């Protein structure tokens with residue numbers, strides 16, 4: 001009898017999966033996959049880039065992948081992405097289930113939230129952070145201060161080979177920390193080093209397309225094959241540190257001296273509490289938003305700078321040309337600034353080429369639609385998980401001929417002006433476009449130009465050039481490498 005029941009249960013489950021995984025008419029095309037299991041063999045997080053490139057080549061802008069009964073739809077290409085996210089505007093609905101967003105960030109914050117909560121806190125975040133320089137030129141002063149510390153630390157290596165990752169992470173973390181926490185950490189600070197290391201590991205060791213993001217039950221299996229338990233442990237520690245920063249702010253909050261984003265939030269919370277209003281300015285919302293801003297603001301930009309240094313190492317002529325341009329415009333004894341940018345078009349073009357070719361965010365995070373959407377003759381169902389494949393824009397040979405070649409001149413017009421940068425897909429587009437785009441571009445330009453002005457980027461004598469292959473995770477990051485930075489005096 002028991003065996004009969006078990007068999008019946010198995011057959012029922014298989015039947016349900018089969019029925020749920022049946023594709024409707026005009027479903028976006030994709031590889032056929034194994035019955036019931038779907039395409040679990042076709043999309044491996046560690047080789048997602050190459051797989052998605054091949055799938056778009058074969059099937060076009062819309063590609064569907066099935067994990068058991070669950071459909072993932074990848075929208076690629078500039079035209080289709082714009083059609084969906086810009087022309088149709090308000091198509092994105094509630095965030096679908098994904099482990100990181102649902103279990104770790106509890107669908108709070110900005111990145112992991114949706115609907116009214118997302119709208120309110122995206123707007124509040126942008127407005128509050130702007131008071132402290134976010135997206136404004138006044139942020140330059142903060143970045144230049146950090147560059148001073150950064151270069152002093154670089155000097156201490158005296159041209160000897162070293163891994164620049166921890167230093168870049170901590171320096172970039174300090175820029176966002178100034179806006180969000182109102183303070184910078186010493187470059188030797190152990191907590192800051194621990195946060196950066198946990199977050200770097202988090203983004204390189206998991207992917208939005210990992211099975212744990214679609215099948216919550218995997219977290220309950222014994223052991224930690226899918227890394228979900230470690231992820232929870234690491235975030236418990238990150239939240240613990242963030243909570244202590246929030247507590248410190250709460251105990252020293254002064255309405256007449258608002259220091260940073262946390263203060264703005266706490267003040268808003270207090271006002272709403274005092275007015276006995278129902279509101280979303282909860283402690284959980286604060287903790288998650290602060291952690292998201294810190295993660296998004298630190299990891300992506302520092303990864304882009306690391307790619308930039310690596311590409312310059314591989315392209316010494318580009319370094320020389322940047323340095324010549326800087327030396328012609330910037331008097332010795334000071335660093336390049338944003339006001340110099342119009343006179344440093346090649347340097348700016350290099351930054352754009354780094355953003356394009358490095359593909360720091362190869363796909364967006366998961367999204368879902370409010371309703372079924374018909375496009376390019378296919379129907380994208382609202383219960384599918386949707387990803388925008390930004391890599392397919394940045395590597396589109398029609399937009400960027402010979403896309404795998406590092407060629408900053410593709411962004412230079414014949415009369416030496418920066419051009420064509422709007423074609424880049426790196427920050428996504430539409431309502432969910434990256435909140436920190438202008439900050440990231442500012443940091444990339446200022447860090448890269450100051451570094452090239454002062455040092456020659458070289459590989460360690462006798463060693464081969466480090467690989468330009470990256471590690472696929474939540475972001476696409478370079479493998480660990482060492483460089484020598486020899487001072488130019």
Ligand code: HEM
Nearest residue numbers: 111296297300301304361364365427428432434435436440
């Ligand atoms: C090179 C650097 C960066 C790249 C390539 C990048 C890329 C992106 C992309 C592609 C998205 C869209 C994600 C999606 O739709 O799921 C995004 C969202 C976001 N980014 Fe960035 N980002 C960078 C730097 C920054 C910085 C410096 C911040 C500073 C706070 C930031 C904050 C955010 C936030 C909060 C979101 C979520 C926006 C929303 O869902 O409304 N990013 N970023």
